[in-house]
Amino acid sequence: MNDGIIFEDVSKFYGEILGVNRVNLSIPSGITGLVGPNGSGKTTLMNLMTGLVRPSRGRIQVLGIATDDSENLFRLVGYSTQFDAFPKGLTGFQFIYSYLCLTGTSQQEAERTAWQAIERVNLTDAASRKIAAYSKGMRQRIRLAQALAHNPKVLVLDEPLNGLDPLARSEMIALFRASAAAGCYVIISSHILHEVDVISDQVILLSNGYVVAEGQIQSVRNEIQEHPTQILIRCDRPRDLAAKLFQSEYMIEASIHNDGRGLLLKTRDADRFYLAMNQLALDGIQIESIAPADDDVLSVYEYLIGNEEVVR
């Protein structure tokens, strides 16, 4: 039975403190970004789907497996946590090797697979050093190697790009994309919104323990009615274009771009606006590009949650 990652009316309370409340989700394959400010419930949601914490109410299944069945769950799931502690005295290689031995893999096979996982995160040179001597970025990569080591179908990654340099970030993003392309479920939490925007096929927006939106970012944006859609038109005569566009009933606001070669406008119905624009006589105005300006995660996040702790 394989029906994605299902949350059915899940709540988690830590004593009287709310972790997440009444979460109903069905996470499909591909890359799913978990977005929300600190304390919004991202890590709780990840800990719930990996059985590290038990729901106070509701039911969770990962590819048909209950999260309290750790023996079967972690054959399918790899979780790179934010916990920055490791078993004492282990080298990077021993850490991955020991983990693989715990899965029941033979020692010979575990050794081979451990090196493969370490190579995937480009940590081969440091593999024989103690983890205690690793930099933050190296510790992040060895955690990723652990999550990837047994080739899981579901990858749960809590702030996986934290502490990585730009080159390592792009390598890791490529790795996540490759996993998603291979049919894996990759769930990534981040508060760096432009990264989530670039990586994710779909997003889950969290605020104060509640899921405030989920789905593909464009469809989430379209559902936000109270904020008009913004469109940026690059052209040679933005003032003339603005005058013409105000003839359309769908445009409600326009402003000239700072560089004087573009027009930022707001509309309540983007589809009808595009249709109306086709019918306008533009009198030789040279249009370079027309693109939505606020159907990214950052804008959606700001509209739904506000701009607290947004990292561009």
Added chain:
Amino acid sequence: MNRLWWTQIKAVIRLELKKTFFAKRGLWIYAVAALPVALFVAYAIVMANHQHQSASIARQSQWALTRQDMLSIKAGMTKEEVIAILGKPPLDLQWTENRRVGPNATEQILREDFHYSDGLDNLYLGLQNGKVQNVMMEDANNFGQDAIMFAGVFQFFFLRLAIFFGCLGIFMNLFRGEVLDKSLHFYFLSPIRREVLMAGKFLAGLLATCTIFVTSEILQTVAFVWTFNPHVRDLYLYHHHGLEQAAIYVGVTVLACIGYGAFFLVAGMFFRNPIIPAAAILIWEGINPFLPAILKQFSVIYYLKSLCPVEIPVSPGTPSLFALLISNADPISPPLAIGGILAVAFIALFVSSVQVRRMEINYTTE
């Protein structure tokens, strides 16, 4: 048990043994285990020195003495009779004592101490005015008394304190230590049943404690029998159940590690502060002799006491409270004791397995 579980248990044991055997915070356990060994080594050194002195005294005798010669000396014999049998004493001490016998009268008493030896046994004689008053024969091969001394150290220090606190240090940290280090998630993120993880950790703890304390027990025995000369040692080991007793002590040590280990494993899951369960279990074990029969069965010491090969006699005049602590008023048969301790351990492990399934990774609230 299926093959996968066993492979996983072995992986857990390998990881845990590294932490248990070479952890700096566990060094005190080695010290506690080494303490009785040091005691018996010190005892062996003192005894060797004593034997050396005995041999020296024997050499200084006018003629070679036998044990029978020394046993023939009785209180009331005159100094001359003693010297006729044993010769002039190699070591003697004389002094006079004034004793008041009336308001203005004192009597002078001549006191003498003689020390003879046949090279093994020692004879101490106290003489007053040329007559033997006290005879004290010190046997080189006093198995009974030495065995009681060994049993006392085993029961009241090694079993109740060294193994008890050693197990506390190792077993309580199996889960609690990882929660404090925030590294328990490493295990919880692997495809391993929590019960299998618990079994692996328990066996690792058991292997560590058994290695430390059985080694200590064997070294204690070696140091203890070292005090006997080779002939006496053979006599003690092969004809006075010495070897059998040593094996039983090793067995009791292993059973103590199982029993206390299971107790402290479960305690480590329920308590953040080890002092509370340690004090509770120590008191519970301490008051065991005063408990009703049904409650006695839920302690470890109750079974261990019944398995100890040498019973410690209660000296006349010992306060009844202490007498109750020393004696085993309600002994049970060895098979029942072994079964009982394994049953108590099984119950504790069952509670642990239920608790480990409920454990969550929530370091921030710890």
